[in-house]
Amino acid sequence: MLTDRQLMIFQVIVDDFIQTAQPVGSRSLSKKSEISFSSATIRNEMADLEELGFIEKTHTSSGRIPSEKGYRYYVDHLLSPQRLNKQEVHQVKSIFVERIYELEKVVQKSAKILSEMTNYTSIVLGPAVRDNKLKKIQIIPLNDHTAIAIIVTDSGHVENRMFHLPETMDSGDIEKMVNILNDRLTGVALESLNNKIYKEVAVLLRQHIHHYDLMLSSIVDTIKMPASEKLFFGGKTNILSQPEFHDFDKVKGLLNMIEHEEGIYDLMRKNEAGISVKIGRENNNSAMDHCSLITASYSIGAEQLGTIAILGPTRMEYSRVISLLQYLSNGLSIELSKLYQNE
Amino acid sequence: MLTDRQLMIFQVIVDDFIQTAQPVGSRSLSKKSEISFSSATIRNEMADLEELGFIEKTHTSSGRIPSEKGYRYYVDHLLSPQRLNKQEVHQVKSIFVERIYELEKVVQKSAKILSEMTNYTSIVLGPAVRDNKLKKIQIIPLNDHTAIAIIVTDSGHVENRMFHLPETMDSGDIEKMVNILNDRLTGVALESLNNKIYKEVAVLLRQHIHHYDLMLSSIVDTIKMPASEKLFFGGKTNILSQPEFHDFDKVKGLLNMIEHEEGIYDLMRKNEAGISVKIGRENNNSAMDHCSLITASYSIGAEQLGTIAILGPTRMEYSRVISLLQYLSNGLSIELSKLYQNE
DNA sequence: GTTAGCACTCTTTGCTAACGAGTGCTAAAT
DNA sequence: ATTTAGCACTCGTTAGCAAAGAGTGCTAAC
Numbered sequence: 001m002l003t004d005r006q007l008m009i010f011q012v013i014v015d016d017f018i019q020t021a022q023p024v025g026s027r028s029l030s031k032k033s034e035i036s037f038s039s040a041t042i043r044n045e046m047a048d049l050e051e052l053g054f055i056e057k058t059h060t061s062s063g064r065i066p067s068e069k070g071y072r073y074y075v076d077h078l079l080s081p082q083r084l085n086k087q088e089v090h091q092v093k094s095i096f097v098e099r100i101y102e103l104e105k106v107v108q109k110s111a112k113i114l115s116e117m118t119n120y121t122s123i124v125l126g127p128a129v130r131d132n133k134l135k136k137i138q139i140i141p142l143n144d145h146t147a148i149a150i151i152v153t154d155s156g157h158v159e160n161r162m163f164h165l166p167e168t169m170d171s172g173d174i175e176k177m178v179n180i181l182n183d184r185l186t187g188v189a190l191e192s193l194n195n196k197i198y199k200e201v202a203v204l205l206r207q208h209i210h211h212y213d214l215m216l217s218s219i220v221d222t223i224k225m226p227a228s229e230k231l232f233f234g235g236k237t238n239i240l241s242q243p244e245f246h247d248f249d250k251v252k253g254l255l256n257m258i259e260h261e262e263g264i265y266d267l268m269r270k271n272e273a274g275i276s277v278k279i280g281r282e283n284n285n286s287a288m289d290h291c292s293l294i295t296a297s298y299s300i301g302a303e304q305l306g307t308i309a310i311l312g313p314t315r316m317e318y319s320r321v322i323s324l325l326q327y328l329s330n331g332l333s334i335e336l337s338k339l340y341q342n343e
Numbered sequence: 344m345l346t347d348r349q350l351m352i353f354q355v356i357v358d359d360f361i362q363t364a365q366p367v368g369s370r371s372l373s374k375k376s377e378i379s380f381s382s383a384t385i386r387n388e389m390a391d392l393e394e395l396g397f398i399e400k401t402h403t404s405s406g407r408i409p410s411e412k413g414y415r416y417y418v419d420h421l422l423s424p425q426r427l428n429k430q431e432v433h434q435v436k437s438i439f440v441e442r443i444y445e446l447e448k449v450v451q452k453s454a455k456i457l458s459e460m461t462n463y464t465s466i467v468l469g470p471a472v473r474d475n476k477l478k479k480i481q482i483i484p485l486n487d488h489t490a491i492a493i494i495v496t497d498s499g500h501v502e503n504r505m506f507h508l509p510e511t512m513d514s515g516d517i518e519k520m521v522n523i524l525n526d527r528l529t530g531v532a533l534e535s536l537n538n539k540i541y542k543e544v545a546v547l548l549r550q551h552i553h554h555y556d557l558m559l560s561s562i563v564d565t566i567k568m569p570a571s572e573k574l575f576f577g578g579k580t581n582i583l584s585q586p587e588f589h590d591f592d593k594v595k596g597l598l599n600m601i602e603h604e605e606g607i608y609d610l611m612r613k614n615e616a617g618i619s620v621k622i623g624r625e626n627n628n629s630a631m632d633h634c635s636l637i638t639a640s641y642s643i644g645a646e647q648l649g650t651i652a653i654l655g656p657t658r659m660e661y662s663r664v665i666s667l668l669q670y671l672s673n674g675l676s677i678e679l680s681k682l683y684q685n686e
Numbered sequence: 687g688t689t690a691g692c693a694c695t696c697t698t699t700g701c702t703a704a705c706g707a708g709t710g711c712t713a714a715a716t
Numbered sequence: 717a718t719t720t721a722g723c724a725c726t727c728g729t730t731a732g733c734a735a736a737g738a739g740t741g742c743t744a745a746c
Contacts, residue, residue, distance in 0.1 A: 023707095023708090025707065025708050025709085026708075026709080027707075027708075028707095028708095037719075037720085038719070038720050038721080039708095039720090040719075040720050040721070040722090041718085041719060041720070043708090043709065043710070043711095044710095044719090046709090047709090047710075057708095057709085058728095059726085059727055059728070060708090060709075060725095060726055060727060061707075061708045061709050061710095061725080061726045061727050061728085062707080062708065062709085062726095062727075062728080063707080063708065063709095099507070102504065102505050135483060135485065136483050138481065140478060140479050140495050142478060142497060142498075142499055146499065146682075148495060148499050148501065150493060150495070150501060152483050152491060152493070152503075154485060155485075156485055156489065156491050156505045158491065158493060158501070158503040160495075160501040161445065162445050162499045164442070236598070236602050237595060237598045237599050237602055240591060240594065240595045240598070241595075246591065248583060248589065251583065252580060252583045252584075255579070255580045255583070255598075256580050259579050259580055339489075366738095366739090368738065368739050368740085369739075369740080370738075370739075371738090371739095380688075380689085381688070381689050381690080382689090382739095383688075383689050383690070383691090383741095384687085384688060384689070386739090386740065386741070386742095387688090387741095389740090390740090390741075400739090400740085402695085402696055402697075402739095403694095403695055403696060403739090403740075404694080404695045404696045404697085404738075404739045404740050404741095405695095405696075405697080405738080405739065405740085406738080406739065406740095687746105688745105688746080689744100689745085689746075690743105690744090690745080690746090691742100691743090691744085691745095692741105692742090692743090692744105693740105693741095693742090693743105694739105694740080694741085694742105695738105695739085695740075695741105696737105696738090696739085696740100697736105697737085697738085697739100698735105698736085698737080698738100699734100699735085699736080699737100700733100700734090700735085700736100701732100701733085701734085701735105702731100702732085702733085703730100703731090703732085703733105704729105704730085704731085704732105705728105705729085705730080705731100706727105706728090706729085706730105707726105707727090707728090707729105708725105708726085708727085708728105709724105709725080709726075709727100710723105710724095710725085710726100711722100711723090711724090711725105712721105712722090712723090712724105713720100713721090713722085713723105714719105714720085714721075714722095715718100715719080715720070715721085716717100716718080716719070716720090
């Protein structure tokens with residue numbers, strides 16, 4: 001439906017606008033070395049492109065900028081995968097130089113590096129713990145009234161929570177209880193823990209321990225908490241450097257969304273494997289108007305662990321960001337697999 | 344050095360400017376009900392106040408605004424402690440309604456509420472753990488190569504860290520090691536732990552366990568980590584609503600400081616007990632120009648635990664914020680004391 | 687000591703003109 | 717049948733200017 005020439009003009013428009021943030025006009029286009037026809041010809045082609053909805057004007061006599069539909073087409077059909085240069089490869093690899101034992105650290109560092117390299121805001125949805133399996137439950141009394149429950153999963157995730165110790169419970173009871181819990185629950189996935197406790201373990205506890213219920217509910221609370229994965233951000237203030245966001249209301253909306261993490265989960269949870277690009281209103285979030293979000297998932301084997309993403313203006317360096325995310329998500333998957341290969 | 348009339352005029356100027364953010368002129372002052380002299384008289388007095396450095400002009404023929412020196416004087420001498428109204432008291436109390444067992448939660452909630460009530464940004468320096476005493480160390484092997492070390496303090500703080508398990512170490516060794524560590528280190532303050540381990544415990548370990556050193560260093564790392572207390576923020580974007588910060592460079596500087604937590608520790612660690620007000624350049628931080636920081640410490644008994652603070656423009660509602668912080672830090676101290684009264 | 691009056695300064699606002707970048711359209715050139 | 721040159725027109729930006737408004741400092745009268 002588009003002629004080759006329209007295509008090439010369109011591509012130059014998008015590339016130029018991504019670089020300069022200025023509407024691009026027929027005259028400046030005609031001067032580009034790639035383009036050998038006059039500005040009048042370009043004007044005609046641009047009128048067609050506009051009619052087709054790929055580009056638009058900011059006012060009646062302005063140059064053109066890509067529309068959302070235009071960006072979508074650009075991303076789907078015109079993107080040439082960009083090779084990372086040596087420095088970029090080096091920077092990404094720097095995330096993994098230290099031998100790593102903690103997921104959160106790696107994930108956090110990824111967010112930081114990513115935002116520094118792109119000058120956009122990075123968002124990383126930390127590894128899901130819901131399919132982690134319970135490794136150990138421990139209860140450590142702090143004094144006569146309070147104790148702390150700690151659970152450890154097979155991937156090394158630790159959750160803890162303080163709770164009130166019922167008066168009637170002595171240290172023998174606690175030990176008994178912990179033993180029963182570990183005996184029955186080790187190896188059970190976190191998401192089925194709740195069920196299992198009430199269906200199978202509660203009965204058992206009742207036989208051995210008085211007033212087990214208060215304590216049990218505390219432990220169940222501890223387990224429930226990490227149901228929602230953690231979000232990490234990098235370069236939250238990079239948004240302020242983008243010329244399209246020299247508008248206080250827009251910035252406020254975005255930063256508020258980020259601060260309260262409202263809607264971020266929704267944005268991140270596409271759960272398609274691989275790379276996904278959402279442009280402007282495709283994100284279904286008014287704060288994200290004029291913003292694009294590029295997400296990539298990382299995984300161990302077939303199991304998706306989490307998502308990394310870049311949030312920037314619709315006028316984003318799609319090509320570079322996609323390459324970066326691809327490379328990084330790949331690296332993450334490999335490193336994490338190494339880490340857990342021998343569970 | 345100031346006459347009563349100068350004082351009263353000064354006070355009205357500051358109060359008015361805090362409310363309106365507009366330079367205040369002699370004519371508008373003369374219309375106030377508190378003031379019964381003509382604008383000309385006020386002009387004379389204002390000229391004196393300006394010469395003394397308490398107020399300044401934004402341009403030759405503008406109204407006056409308080410100078411930093413003026414705010415300082417206002418805070419030191421003119422502040423009438425403001426009673427909180429019922430709604431405010433209620434809001435602060437809402438922090439403590441749920442029976443609380445976790446410091447971090449309370450502290451986080453405090454930051455949130457505080458920022459909502461003031462429309463400024465709140466910063467809370469979490470409880471210091473350095474004088475916490477060790478309650479228990481545990482090591483939980485995850486697989487043949489990695490294990491996780493967990494330490495619990497008497498106040499219920501939990502730190503954990505993964506580390507590499509030396510090949511030569513079997514589960515018996517681990518158990519032995521953990522026993523020795525707990526035996527020797529329980530009750531020792533976190534800050535002296537490092538010393539004690541290398542001076543006393545290492546010798547002991549050498550006698551019983553081969554290749555103990557790698558593991559020991561991992562454990563020491565775990566302990567070192569929480570040396571710096573955590574910072575919590577509330578209402579980071581409230582800054583954007585203040586008219587004096589409708590300037591992108593200023594906002595960028597501030598948000599960057601907040602994001603990277605650069606210098607925040609320095610700002611917060613005055614360590615005087617009670618309330619402290621730092622105005623503009625008194626903070627020794629260029630990002631904090633035109634900002635004031637009001638801090639209040641909270642404590643258990645004589646032991647200072649942490650600090651809560653409000654960051655806002657120099658044109659801040661000092662009176663209300665100080666009352667709020669006073670009330671909240673008091674509340675925090677009381678609640679936390681309750682929580683730990685029987686350790 | 688206080689105040690009315692006045693000249694002066696500086697910011698803000700609205701208006702106009704000029705300029706530049708860009709467009710759409712038409713007619714000529716290829 | 718394309719392509720291009722030319723031209724009238726639109727819109728945003730900038731500069732300049734005048735008028736209004738808020739405020740000041742000073743002087744002279746009360």
